[in-house]
Amino acid sequence: MASSGTGMGDYDCLVVGAGIEGCATAYQLAKRKYKTLLLEQFPLPHSRGSSHGHSRAARYAYQDKIYADMMREAFPMWYHLEQETNTTLYRQTGLLILQEPSHGSFEARLQTVKDLGLQVTQLNGEDLNKLYSGVQYSNDHKVFLEHKAGVLMANKCLTSLQNRFIHFGGKIHSEEQMREIIPGNMVRVRTNKGEYRAKSVILTVGPWAGQVMKPLGLNLPLKTWRMNVCYFKEKQPGTFPEFPIFAELACNDRYIIPNHKWPGHLAVVYGLPAHEYPGMYKMGYYTGNEAVPPDERDKFAQGVQWDIRIMQKYVRDHFPGLEDEPAIIEQCMYTKTPDEHFILDQHPVYPNIVFGCGFSGHGFKLAPVIGKILCQLAMGLPQSYDLQMFSLKRFDKQKRLPAKL
Numbered sequence: 321m322a323s324s325g326t327g328m329g330d331y332d333c334l335v336v337g338a339g340i341e342g343c344a345t346a347y348q349l350a351k352r353k354y355k356t357l358l359l360e361q362f363p364l365p366h367s368r369g370s371s372h373g374h375s376r377a378a379r380y381a382y383q384d385k386i387y388a389d390m391m392r393e394a395f396p397m398w399y400h401l402e403q404e405t406n407t408t409l410y411r412q413t414g415l416l417i418l419q420e421p422s423h424g425s426f427e428a429r430l431q432t433v434k435d436l437g438l439q440v441t442q443l444n445g446e447d448l449n450k451l452y453s454g455v456q457y458s459n460d461h462k463v464f465l466e467h468k469a470g471v472l473m474a475n476k477c478l479t480s481l482q483n484r485f486i487h488f489g490g491k492i493h494s495e496e497q498m499r500e501i502i503p504g505n506m507v508r509v510r511t512n513k514g515e516y517r518a519k520s521v522i523l524t525v526g527p528w529a530g531q532v533m534k535p536l537g538l539n540l541p542l543k544t545w546r547m548n549v550c551y552f553k554e555k556q557p558g559t560f561p562e563f564p565i566f567a568e569l570a571c572n573d574r575y576i577i578p579n580h581k582w583p584g585h586l587a588v589v590y591g592l593p594a595h596e597y598p599g600m601y602k603m604g605y606y607t608g609n610e611a612v613p614p615d616e617r618d619k620f621a622q623g624v625q626w627d628i629r630i631m632q633k634y635v636r637d638h639f640p641g642l643e644d645e646p647a648i649i650e651q652c653m654y655t656k657t658p659d660e661h662f663i664l665d666q667h668p669v670y671p672n673i674v675f676g677c678g679f680s681g682h683g684f685k686l687a688p689v690i691g692k693i694l695c696q697l698a699m700g701l702p703q704s705y706d707l708q709m710f711s712l713k714r715f716d717k718q719k720r721l722p723a724k725l
């Protein structure tokens with residue numbers, strides 16, 4: 321798939337970072353016939369960033385309406401990519417949102433789904449116990465099922481975007497590390513293998529965004545978090561293959577890492593059907609384990625794994641049909657902003673340098689729309705969305721309200 325990256329070259333746009341956001345952006349550019357180069361520092365595929373793995377949840381149930389509106393566009397775009405590549409990328413499973421006791425964040429998500437006219441079923445914990453074997457919830461749990469939600473096959477999504485990008489004439493250079501960006505009317509990008517010029521550059525470098533932007537005079541308020549994803553084995557085979565995605569919006573201290581709570585944010589334990597590992601169910605802890613430098617992710621994996629302990633406690637409390645010791649543990653990285661909204665913006669001095677980062681663990685499903693937005697920013701096209709809430713300027717303000725995910 322990747323070609324060598326030696327020598328000079330001029331492009332309409334150069335995209336740095338071939339994770340899901342970079343690939344979606346490059347695809348949008350090439351489809352519009354812009355001459356585009358996509359650079360990736362690692363061999364493809366790789367597991368060093370935030371886009372690898374088998375599955376990601378896709379849903380409408382947001383508190384912030386703009387994300388729900390973006391999903392109304394993203395779902396058809398994923399479907400179109402399925403048709404282009406003749407590849408199944410999405411499986412509808414439904415999504416359970418749970419909270420004990422119910423409060424505003426639960427109700428706002430429920431209202432979003434209702435306002436979109438989507439099918440939704442309201443339940444309680446005892447209803448869940450009757451519908452699905454192997455789970456245990458009290459009647460105090462308030463629950464709703466968003467029927468249209470489901471699972472994106474992450475690795476297939478990534479590969480499909482890369483293949484279509486190449487089909488439309490794009491070039492991918494993997495194992496090529498960016499060393500320097502020199503601003504100008506034609507931006508110069510120096511790598512370990514050569515130098516390129518482009519009218520615009522788009523930086524979608526995931527956990528490396530902070531260190532990449534510093535030489536350009538920007539200090540982004542980002543933290544990279546090492547996330548453990550656990551796969552728990554069924555006690556009785558066949559118990560959980562049809563259990564939906566779920567997200568528990570924990571508003572008490574039972575599922576909080578000691579001395580680690582982000583003020584104003586809910587701890588979220590979530591799970592997905594693990595079709596990649598039959599007989600298991602996948603779970604994660606949205607708050608993560610600890611902030612780490614992206615190049616030292618594995619070095620920090622030796623201490624107390626609080627997020628794993630919390631998931632084990634959640635399994636013991638609510639999933640008696642699962643073994644409480646993870647059978648498989650995988651890692652990835654989240655890059656979070658203080659308010660957990662994305663950053664989609666142009667450099668304040670060099671507007672032909674565009675960046676998308678801080679996707680805070682909920683950007684994968686929105687990648688087709690994010691790619692379109694970044695393409696529009698870089699090429700001076702009319703914007704599809706009001707991007708004020710994604711502007712870097714918002715961090716100039718003292719008060720930062722948490723995102724309503």
